[in-house]
Amino acid sequence: MFQLRKMVPDATDPIQHLVSPWGTDPDSLGAYSCDLIGKPTDQYESPCDPVDNQYFAGEAASADHSRYVHGAYTSGIMVVEVCRRRLTVQHGGSDLLQLVMRED
Structure with a gap:
């Protein structure tokens, strides 16, 4: 909530x-998702x-890197970008959205 309130104070x-x-x-300790052979890639997008206003990310959501930490990380970055765009459309302008994390 601390980071969210930096972008959306109210x-x-x-x-x-x-x-x-x-x-x-x-x-489940230490478990990871397991894909079926021949699983269509569009099944990664549906979950x-x-x-409503809830977004989902994680290693199981990555078509290219499921089962890996970098799959979780990159799917999280993509969800953040979708949220940023939605907030920009809803509230207009970039003054509302301050950069709280940057990937170099």
Whole structure:
């Protein structure tokens, strides 16, 4: 919320959130997504479609680098860009959106 409020000062706190027990779950600890042979690449896009104002990213959302950290990272960068464009269209101008992170 700290970073979000740098860009959108009047952002409200989430009504609800879910935190995964990924690190302590004995059934998934260390697991990663596994693709089926011949899986169509458009199936990577569907789970990433926004639902209202919620966006999704992660290694499983990367068609080129699923199962890898850089797949999670690059899909996150793409979602951030989609959000930035949406906020720019909704609120206009770039003064609202201050750069909070930059990749060199």
